[in-house]
Each structure stands twice: as C-alpha cells, then as structure tokens.
Amino acid sequence: MSDQVIKVEGLRKVFPGHGGAPDVAAVDGVSFELGAGESLAIVGESGSGKTTVARMLMGLERPTSGLVEVCGRRRSTGRPTTRERRRRGREMQLVFQDPYLSLDRSQRIGTIVETAIRLQFAVGRAELRSRTAALLEQVGLQPRHAELFPRQLSGGQRQRVAIARALAAEPSVLVLDEAVAALDVSIQAQILNLLCDIRDSREIAYLFISHDLAVVNQLCERTLVMRRGAVVEEAPTRELLTAPTQDYTRRLIAAVPRPGWVPIRSTA
C-alpha cells in the first residue's frame, strides 16, 4: 500500500542496565502500519514500551535496531538538517499528556499558534492572522483567547491549544501520547469529540498511545496491545474488545470498572 503514513518493522530499543544490572529491552521487535486517515491505538500498562515506541517515531529516542518509515520515507537516525526537520514537522506532530508542561508559558496563545504556522508556511500577516483564527475556532476556542497566556487557561483549554499548534503544520499523522489522561471526565469527553470532528473535517491519521481501553474504543478503529516491549495482539478495536484471543488482553478488559464489575484479586 502506498498511502501508509507510518510503517514500523522490527523496532527494538535496548537501555543499558545500571550498576551491573542486565540490559533492558524496552521495545523488542515491534511492527505495525498505519494508513492515511486511519486511527491506531497502542495500549499497554506502565513499562509496556508504548511511550518508547512513540518517542522513537518522533526521533526523541534512537532505535537500537529496526525500521521506521513516515509518509513513505525512511527516518534515518542521524542528525537531521533544519530543512529535514521542517519536512518531518509536516508529516507528523505530537500532542503530549500534560498541557501544563507542553506550552511556552511566556508566549500568548496566538503567538504559539502563529509560530507553528510560520515555521512551515511562508504566509503574509493577514493570511497568518486568519489561519490562526481558523485553527483556534476549529479547536473550540474564541478569538479573545489568542491574547491570553497559557496560565490564564484551564487544563482542557490548554490541551486545545496544543492540538491547534499540532494542526498548524497540517501534518498527515498526529501522535497523541496519553493526550486525554490528565483531564477531568467532563473535559475528556469534549476533547475526544474534538478529535472526532477534526478527523471528519480533514484527512489525518491518529496514533493514539493510551492505557485506557474505553477511550481507545471511542476513538480508534484498530488497537495494538503491548506488554513488556512486545506486541501481544493487534485487531480492529471492536473485535479485540468483544473477542480477544490473548489471555493478557482478556485480563486488561476484565480490569475495567463498569456496571456490575467486581475487582479480581489474582494473588493469594
């Protein structure tokens, strides 16, 4: 398929052990593909390696071995040129978990979004303004928010700004690393709906890193379950949740609180 936006093959990351401890393979032979406009969830508990996969995709971590292809181009591990960085920015953008840490606190919201646009596109002042306003509107913010600083916004509003900034580059893929995990329940629903709307209005693929099966069910067509650095199971999300083939997936599903749920103790 030529319209794959991400292709990962045999990805592996080994961290050296400290103080004579053995090396740790945080990610151990992970392969998956993400097509244009698709949404794939990587689900796992802490230590499963899901965030390390995201970091390697973004070039924040250098793979020990394996292949990473984004928009049909292999991502080399060498130091990229400025031009290459910009090109990569149009291919893939990242939204982090914590909207309190990921925005520059000394910049106004409007400036944050404008900077992201100007990095990618040579546009005049009027065009820059109208694009910024359009982006803020798309993520559900009002024009007056452009004048505010991040500290003047709520957590949910900040996450909207982070999404607007990511969309400014018009990327083919958005990597969302636990992007709704830190939000209040009522705000989480608003952001999930926003992500649905964005997908309806433009062609964009989501790689959604999460520990939350319910959130994943809401947003992603396919789900990949990771445990201890390896892929346990990958299937369409509905299929994975209704007919899991692996014991570990069954255990994850059984642990989600819901009506009539009884917590299970596996240890004596």
Place this chain on the structure above:
Amino acid sequence: MSMLTIEDLVVRVRSQDGPRTIVDGVSLDIERGEALGLVGESGSGKSITARTVLGLFPAGSQVSGRIEVDGFSVLGADRRGLTALRSRRVAMIFQDPRAHINPVHRIGDFLTEALRRHLGMDRAGAARRAVGLLADVGIPDGERRLRQYPHELSGGLLQRVMIAAAIAIEPDLILADEPTTALDVTTQSEVMAILGELRTQRGMAMLFITHDLELAAATCDRTAVMYAGRIVERQPSKSLAQQPLHPYTSGLLGSRPSIETVAHRLPVIPGRPVAAFEAGEGCAFAPRCGFALDRCHRERPPVEHRLEGEVACHRHEELTGVLAGEPIAAPTGAPVERSVDV
C-alpha cells in the same frame, strides 16, 4: 452511632484575594463497615473534605461545622486527641505512595514504626506482624521486602505497602484518596479487591475519594457526588448509576466512554468544572446544565431527602426517570449509538 459524621462542613482557605471557599456545607455519614464513595472533578473539594477528617488543612484555613469519628469531635480537638485519632482510629491512603513513604528508610522501618510506637510491640514482634500484613495485601516474600527501599518496589507494590501500613493499626475508618489513580488497571483491580476483603473481614468503614464514578459505583455501598464544594447527590451506588437524580451525575455517566458501546460523539457537559468560590448565587452547576431554569441561576437548591437518597436540584422531581443512567450494554459485536440526553 455512625463511624463518621460530617455536618455542614465549610472550609475556607487563605489566598491572595482573601479567603476562598473550597468546601461549602458538606454533610455525610458512614456506618461501621460501610464504604462511601465520594466522587468529583478537580476543585470539587473532595480531597479537602477527607483531609479535614484527620484535622489536616492548610495553614490559615477557616473550618466550621461538625466532624465526629465514632463520637470523637475532630474540630476543636487538642493535639493529643488528634494524635490518638491519627495513630489508632483513622488511617489514610494517598494517591502517590512515593510522595508519602520516606525514600531513605527501608520498607521494614516504615511498616514497623507505627506498630512499635503506638502498639508498643518489640522489634522482632513488629517485624513478624509486618510480614503478616504484607501477606494480607498479597506480597508473599515479606521478609525480603522489609529489607528493601521504596525505589526498589513498583508503584503497585508500594501502594500495597501503604495499605499494609494503614491496616497495621487496625483502624475503624480508612480514608482512601484516589488510591488507585496512579496504578495500572490490572493493579487497580487487585488493590480494590484487597481493600474490599480487608474491609469486610475487619469491619472497617471507608471513605473512598475518586474522580471515577464507575469505580466508586462498583466498589462502594453508597456514592456521593460533589460539585463546587457541595454534595449534589447521594444514593446507594447501584441506583445512582442506573437512575441518577442530579443532571451532573447523569452528565458524568454519559460523558465517560465505554468499552461496550461506541457513540459517534459523546454527550458532553459543556464548560469546565468550577470550585465553590467561583460559583454564583444559584445552583453551581446551572451554567453547564441543560435543564437549568431562571430559578436555578438565582436560588441555591437545598439538599432534599428522597426515598432513594438525597439530591440538591430544583427540578429533581420532574427529572425523575428522564435523566439517563449508565449506558446499556451492546449485544456482542454490534456497536450501539448512545442516546444523547443532556
């Protein structure tokens, strides 16, 4: 007599702009052996309420109302009385065990401190007891664990150590403040099961603070929902989840995605949660409520008693049976659109 009674608790904390109300007239009670879930979003005042039970509040706070633990009045108690309360009667479990266990002491020191100091046990006896406690919370190799330091244990194991320390003094009441929020789902399930077992075996009462309505509903006898420093609804957990009385509860239940159904768009509560000091004259939820009338914006609704429980909403009678509860499970394989009610 109830194990815990809170009546008309008001907490104001100091801020640059003068005193700010964080808890605004909370009343609740927990019977011996009962678990009460206290659910709310950030700023609702749920954690402050729990801390106040131990006489813990920020310096310069103004606290009024009545708190009684098994007849002992907490507010106005002297230091000796509070120490006795904290060391023998009530134990607290926090969200992040790493922030509450001294990293330079071994697990053994942490676990045996209370036993030796408050129960007067000798070193060897306390160690034996600690191993037994660790076994109770599902840690079989207790002797080895006692010699380890906190950084050598995973978050899930450390939270079990925290629970072991909490039950060491055989408290009558456990205050659990988001005890599983930082844990993986499978570990959460374990920890909740352990807490449930210990509670029933020892007849301990529990105040369970969480943002997760589904978790509270599944593990507590009754659940109270807090918004802007007030309890807006309290019911037995099962009926709360199936037939919420307050639009906020219904909104929370609907806006949480489910593993059983998929809605194209989730029914959302507009706006953001507010703290008590940000709320206006009327119902604090009115600006976000799809059912709000003029009156809701002007007059604060009182807590009204009903057969099922309590609710603070002007329209609770008209809305009976109208508000949606938890989503109905879909037949296998067929995603079902959830109805949008709020």
